[in-house]
Amino acid sequence: MATRCLASLPLISASSAGKACAASRAHPSPSTAASRRVHTRCLSVAGGEQQLITAQEPAQEPDYGIVSIHHVGILCENLERSMSFYKDLLGLKVNPARPTDKLPYRGAWLWVGSEMIHLMELPNPDPLTGRPDHGGRDRHTCIAIKDVLKLKEIFDKAGISYTLSKSGRPAIFARDPDGNALEFTQV
Secondary structure (H helix, E strand, C coil): CCEEEECCCCCCCHHHHHHHHHHHHHCCCCCCCCCEEEEEEEEECHHHCEEEEEEEEECCCCCCCCCCCCEEEEEECCHHHHHHHHHHHCCCEECCCCCCCCCCCCEEEEEECCEEEEEEECCCCCCCCCCCCCHHHCCEEEEEECCHHHHHHHHHHHCCCEEECCCCCCEEEEECCCCCEEEEEEC
16 A cells, blocks of 8 residues: 655645655555555644544556656757766766667667656757746756755856755756756755
8 A cells, every 4th residue: 555645735834744744655555556545644633733644545546557757858959969968967878778770860868877868859849938047947857866065066167057946955956958957856
């Protein structure tokens, strides 16, 4: 059974709900074999104390078995320029097992942990102007990293514009050469 905290209840703030429900998310059980899903709701009760309430409902998981995100497709205008950013600046490694000559456009597959980014040299239908300054308020890809301060130094040295997380957590937002928003969050 999977345990999930629903922090959108009007009786409690999202930040308080997150703290109260952290324990319920710490050790979720695999849900692929579960026939029911447990939902944990955090409610505020008299005296300011919080109470966890669980309820079971039929599982709504697809029977084909979602495992993880395999890759994220990112459009680029110039593959070499994007490779300079993703491979040379960020240090992502090319996945040589992925074919680059089987599609009708140029591209590259780059490892991000056990998942990948698929750079695709194709026209971008999204406007490049009028996008939010802070990438966290735009469509973005989030990459987990070990040290935000080290990446900030790399961006400073390379002259890459960025913003820090508005919530104060260790995260930095930047845009690639094509304006695609990226979040790097410290884990």
